[in-house]
Amino acid sequence: MPPDHQRTPPDHERAPSDHERTPPDHERISRDVTANLPAASSAIEACQLTVTALGRHTPARISVLLWVHDRLRCVAATGSWQAFATVRPGTGVVGRAYESGKTVLVSDVTADPDYLPMRPDVTAEICVPVPDRDGRPIGVLDLEWTGPVDLERWRQTAETIAGRLGLRIWALGGPAAESRSEKLLRHVTAMTAAPDEFALRAAAREAARDLSGLDAAVLALAEPTGGRISAPAGEPGDLETRIRVALDAAGPATLARLIAHTHRFGATYTLGEAATPSMPEHDLFVRAGVGTLVAVSIGPTDAGGVLLVADERLLQPDPTTVNLMELLAAQAWTCLDRLRGISLLRLRASSDPLTGLRHxxxxxxxxxxxxxxxxxxxxxxxxxxxxxxxxxxxxxxxxxxxxxxxxxxxxxxxxxxxxxxxxxxxxxxxxxxxxxxxxxxxxxxxxxxxxxxxxxxxxxxxxxxxxxxxxxxxxxxxxxxxxxxxxxxxxxxxxx
Missing domain, CATH: 3.30.70.270 (Reverse transcriptase/Diguanylate cyclase domain)
Structure with missing residues (x-):
């Protein structure tokens, strides 16, 4: 056991630091924290500079969350083990501050039903909206303390810093767009939550279009009757509609060959260039006006199918897109297999095993x-x-x-x-x-x-x-x- 003089004292025995012992100069804090914002080259860098500089003036746990697609995402924080990666709309103190556009002061976190605990010793919290140039929230600046703090004074400072940070983010083009990995996670969550096979198929097609950047997505699954094609009922001129009509017209044998080819040889990225010979299974797509086609196998060879993602444009092959489609197809099949298993169990539980009638x-x-x-x-x-x-x-x-x-x-x-x-x-x-x-x-x-x-x-x-x-x-x-x-x-x- 180390000697006493080497022991790290607990918080209640620890001597206060300089910024805890001396009343903070809030005007100086605001200047110091925002001084380097003009040097930031991205929204995330501006948030990181803000958190780092502010952390030198207060022992508070600090985080900045920006609105990305459908939730608040943490892009900078002190103490990564003490920050939520994402927060859904209206959730917690941060969600309340973002939706209301108003600062939230919590002097006793144990008395606030919206407080989301990340560590047991937090006593107070301030959450300030980060506004854009027009005053609309684009994120929040959140501070949590474990000891006494002048919340009202810190409110003014936090609001000043958040306002300047928001202006810099706006000047840099706003919060960063959702990354592909974030999109994949969001779509996987949606597929996992799908209540039935119809909703799952729709979620998988939407995910394929969003992640690939291509215009059309069609899901074709092997069925005892010769295949089942899943595509939305769009306008006659839509690419998805043309692909579905072409597959229907080609018949189950052509679809079966396409599925077998994809399962045997793996994912393909095909360009439908004029005067270039194509495989017989791909001729129907060329006639439907497809310029680029990604075909990815889904599920096992004997019971699965193929995910087709297409565009009228001729686009250069992108290995990342193909990899994402393979991940998406694997997750879609896992969800589909689970839904079918649950449906079978429900049918067995609610029907007579001899006649199949309900009981x-x-x-x-x-x-x-x-x-x-x-x-x-x-x-x-x-x-x-x-x-x-x-x-x-x-x-x-x-x-x-x-x-x-x-x-x-x-x-x-x-x-x-x-x-x-x-x-x-x-x-x-x-x-x-x-x-x-x-x-x-x-x-x-x-x-x-x-x-x-x-x-x-x-x-x-x-x-x-x-x-x-x-x-x-x-x-x-x-x-x-x-x-x-x-x-x-x-x-x-x-x-x-």
Whole structure:
């Protein structure tokens, strides 16, 4: 253990520094901090010069955050372990100061619900907007102290420094544009948060256009039916629309060859120069008016596809663009595979594994959201099904149920739903305007069952206002058993 005289004392034992012991000369601080701003050659350099010079006059933790695309990004700070890299709009004290355009003074950080803690000993904070020439915030100057401080006096100094810094940044052309790595991170976050496959495909195409600087992005994925092309429905003259139309016209075999070629040989950067021979898979793009094409494989060879990023201009190959598209494609597939896995798990959890129909859980959810005045329940039972199992075995019985389920589903209208709630018991939920309409649908179901060689009995009940779904289903079941007692293979409307 080192001797006492070599021990670093904790903050509460440490002797105050010169700028802590002597009241600061704020006019001098403002002059010293802003004296070197004219020498800055970029917005980031101006912020770094400001933070470094200000740090010589106060023990505060200092940071400057500038607005870049959709959030505040830290571009200069003292103590890199004690600064947020990015802050979202409206988040924390810095977000409040930026959105309001007004200085925020926090004399007790523990009492401010917006304070974002980065170290446990901070007691006070000042956050000052950095304005442009017209007074609009382009960022913030943030200071945090761990001991006593004259906040009101520091407010004036911080506002003076922030104003001069803002003018210098404006003179240098404003905050630096979002870098490609920052764009990639933003788009990856958007893809990860996509709630479904449609949103993910749209996010991937937007990312490809933004990161590449090219005008069009089309995603083509292998499907059992021959391929699925994802592109927005734009104007007929749009390059993306022309590419999608060209791929559709070429047919699934051409798309399959293009996907196989990309997976086998890797990413390609193609220029569609006039009078230059091209691969057969690329001829359709030349005819569509593509001048530059980046093709990147996505996912595995047997189930993936290709990301196509294109432009009408002839642009020189850029290895960085291709690398970014490969990273983007890999992330897009990871997100797509995750969404498909979640969708499959949900389907398995909410459907009958034999017939694929939804079961009692989703039935309850549908009934909870149904319009009581227009909802009818059709309770369905397969006539003589027990004898099928007893005579031919459960394998044949299962086949009968699957075939019957498909026939009943096909007989329903769009929007009607069929559920399996027991062994050979089904229930259909239909929206109708009158009892006769529900009976007509039930008759269609019995006809569909007869075409499979089986018969069914159907009880129909219209749900009364305020009636629980269980009671509606019970009345439909009562009507069903009336059909059974009357000889089966028929329909009856519940009374009451």
């Amino acid at each position: 009692q859980g989703p039935f309850g959810e549908r009934m909870a959201a149904a319009n009581p005045d227009r909802t009818a329940l059709l309770a369905i039972d397969v006539d003589g099904f027990k004898s099928v199992n007893d005579t031919y075995g459960h394998a044949i019985g299962d086949r009968v149920l699957v075939e019957l389920a498909r026939a009943l589903e096909a007989a329903l209208r769009q929007g009607d739903e069929l559920y399996r709630i027991g062994g050979d018991e089904f229930v259909a939920v239909v929206e109708v305007g009158r009892p006769e309409e529900a009976l007509g649908i039930a008759e269609r179901l019995t006809e569909a069952a007869r075409r499979t060689g089986r018969t069914i009995s159907v009880g129909v009940a219209l749900r009364h206002p305020g009636e629980p779904a269980e009671l509606t289903l019970r009345r439909a079941d009562t009507a069903l058993y009336d059909v059974k007692r009357s000889g089966r293979d028929g329909v009856r409307l519940a009374t009451g």
